[in-house]
Ligand SMILES: Nc1ncnc2c1ncn2[C@@H]1O[C@H](COP(=O)(O)OP(=O)(O)O)[C@@H](O)[C@H]1O
């Protein structure tokens with residue numbers, strides 16, 4: 220067996236997974252949280268058993284040493300598991316990287332040079348790579364969040380600001396979460412229900428138009444035409460676009476000038492405000508979608524407004540991307556919120572009936588693993604039908620609606636878009652790209 224250790228180093232966390240790219244199986248995985256804080260925590264899971272430790276973790280070096288210790292103690296042994304490489308998630312690849320690369324000193328220097336464009340993410344990525352190279356004597360591969368979007372059409376990648384200034388400072392739309400958007404859009408394209416739909420319409424896969432919504436703590440949308448990304452909501456940095464857990468997404472840039480000139484905030488203050496104290500957290504006091512929906516159910520007005528702003532932004536993007544694509548065949552939901560929050564999926568689709576989008580309530584609320592169709596109509600897979608039977612009403616209770624309900628468009632046999640839930644697996648995608656390079 221050949222396995223890849225995948226590392227996703229965040230500013231105060233280290234997520235990891237030992238993956239067999241051949242079978243797709245995760246042999247172990249976990250997360251070190253609150254690195255550099257007074258109280259740290261690590262949870263390591265293997266063979267369905269979780270081992271949790273609460274202890275201070277000084278830095279990313281200490282975090283990785285701790286993780287390697289847990290592999291030795293709780294298994295599996297990295298050597299026996301046949302580790303052949305480490306795959307690193309790197310958030311910003313700038314214009315230097317449009318594909319995975321084997322890490323050497325020059326690559327580390329280039330990732331470090333991109334820190335000003337991703338101050339929240341790239342410093343941790345650099346540290347993670349440096350520490351891992353020291354501790355694990357196997358090839359290391361960097362897989363970039365930006366790569367899938369490296370070839371966006373110029374009209375989508377270009378900001379309408381002075382061209383010379385933009386070029387001088389590398390100002391353009393880069394896009395992020397690309398590993399996830401690529402994984403999900405390709406899972407959509409190879410799904411039997413999608414193949415059946417295209418075949419019924421007499422069309423090839425190169426005509427497939429998808430909108431993918433990656434809704435996690437960070438959130439982004441992409442428009443994918445025939446497998447190629449043609450638009451995405453994150454920009455120069457992962458701050459633009461959708462409303463996120465703690466990030467504002469789109470705001471008028473004038474807000475920044477106003478807060479600096481008249482509000483007495485420094486540029487760093489505004490950076491922190493928009494990245495860490497905005498989004499759902501800024502509007503409602505909580506950034507976790509589970510807590511937010513609980514507050515909405517309890518009648519909390521701030522939470523209701525936060526959810527409405529979140530859903531309004533999503534509907535706006537789906538409509539815009541349908542226009543960019545000249546139509547929509549599949550709307551796919553993924554990541555923590557997209558995969559689990561039926562209420563969010565229903566809330567996005569509500570009001571988009573004019574595009575032919577609709578969800579079947581039972582399918583939407585079924586708890587089911589695996590990629591599945593949740594719209595009504597003929598192109599449903601066996602998995603969805605089974606999920607339908609299993610659901611048995613355990614689904615999320617409907618929330619009080621602020622948006623007037625619209626009647627879903629009747630499901631037509633052909634031409635009607637599918638709404639799907641497609642679990643993302645960035646670790647598997649990184650492991651596969653890593654092994655493809657060094658295997
Ligand atoms: N069962 C659930 N219902 C609603 N939201 C959920 C559920 N499980 C996870 N989430 C939400 O998913 C988000 C985290 O998504 P995730 O993709 O893990 O984020 P990230 O990788 O960016 O840390 C959180 O807002 C969390 O509330």
Ligand SMILES: CC(=O)OP(=O)(O)O
Pocket residue numbers: 310364395396435436437438457
């Ligand atoms: C790029 C980005 O926003 O990543 P994350 O969602 O992991 O913060």
Ligand SMILES: [Mg+2]
Pocket residue numbers: 435436554
């Ligand atoms: Mg994520």
